[in-house]
Amino acid sequence: MSAPEEPMESLYPFLYSGGTDLDAVLTAVRQSTVDKANEIVALRQSVLERDGDRMAACAQAMAAAFDGGARLFTFGNGGSSTDAQDVAALFLNPGGAARPLPAFALTADVAVVTALSNDIGFEVVFSRQLAASGRSGDIAFGLSTSGNSRNLIAGFQEADRRGMITVGLAGYDGGQMAELGTIDHLFVVPSSSVHRIQEAQTTVYHALWELAQDALRRRGAVPPPRSS
């Protein structure tokens, strides 16, 4: 939905005209905020239309896995690492009446992250942790904007080898995460703006959490079906 990144010159032409009129700058940046609010509303709508049904199915699968004793492992780099930690914090300590669920962010332990990076390399920083701690039926949840982070790809490959449920959030066209073809639940935010991608991904994982909580309540309220 959103346009490719435009050069700053076309977004803020007054900057390059040599003027220093503060009122003009303030007017332009106010409009920029309005435009971006409209952009993210439109982008979320397109994510809903593309992936709404698949989000519901993913939340059902996560709820069934948690009922079976699964643990959630989240991972990402940079801004996406903060999202990974947000996902883990939300599942583990949701507050209110929501059910706390076992979740770990693979970026939280600096000793492990620096040991693996120093001794082997940064590309194994998630896969080695999943190899050590992930069990069949656990959930691997990775976030990237490009879909091309090597350590995420390695993490998803390891999770797949171990029989984990894999959930991936990406942007652009999904990159290598889409090419892998092994991610069980892949949600690609169709934008080329890293910022808008992250904003829409935040909504996706909040929706997955809320729907999974809803599914868990329903599963607890009725006898589980004989087969999944």
Add this chain to the structure above:
Amino acid sequence: MHQTVQASVPEVFARRVEPARGLAEEAETVARACHAMATRFHGGGRLIVFGNGEAATDAQHIAVEFVHPVIVGKRALPSFSLTGDVATITGIAATSGFDGVFAHQLRHLAVSDDMALGVSPYGECVNVLRALETAKQLGLLTLALVGGDGGQIARSPSVDHVMIARSADPRVVKEVHVTTYHILWELVHVFFEQPGVLDPRVVA
């Protein structure tokens, strides 16, 4: 059963629309905050960010946004989060309580040229409020990202710029905050590339 869950996906998304559009009403506040931040950065100030729980992850996201911009060619600006040092946080909390963790760090790490940005979903986090009060006393520029009705933090005279996400759902608030701080980053750079407007004596 499956249908009931499926039907709620559009509803979950629909709940985001008005709060996201509401950010447009904060455009003036955001513009003023960015101008003040750009002026501080221009004078050598650093952006110090803090929050609890999920907002702790926002604090770290904001710091990495400024230090390592996603858009190639944008200069790195000094920023750090008070939530990253688990040894310090648990150390302070264990000896003198959690309410003072961020205020303590600011008192010993900040200088008067710096900026303090607190993130609090309801505007009621005591340790965020105390840190903003301490920052104000030290001469820092103070900013807050809050939600709900803004809470105590929005009403505090210690906070120079308050941006409120208009929702009572902390997860929707967070989503509006993410858009807000991405915009803060981008617009700080717009001002930053126009040094003529960064003289502290220039007032609109």
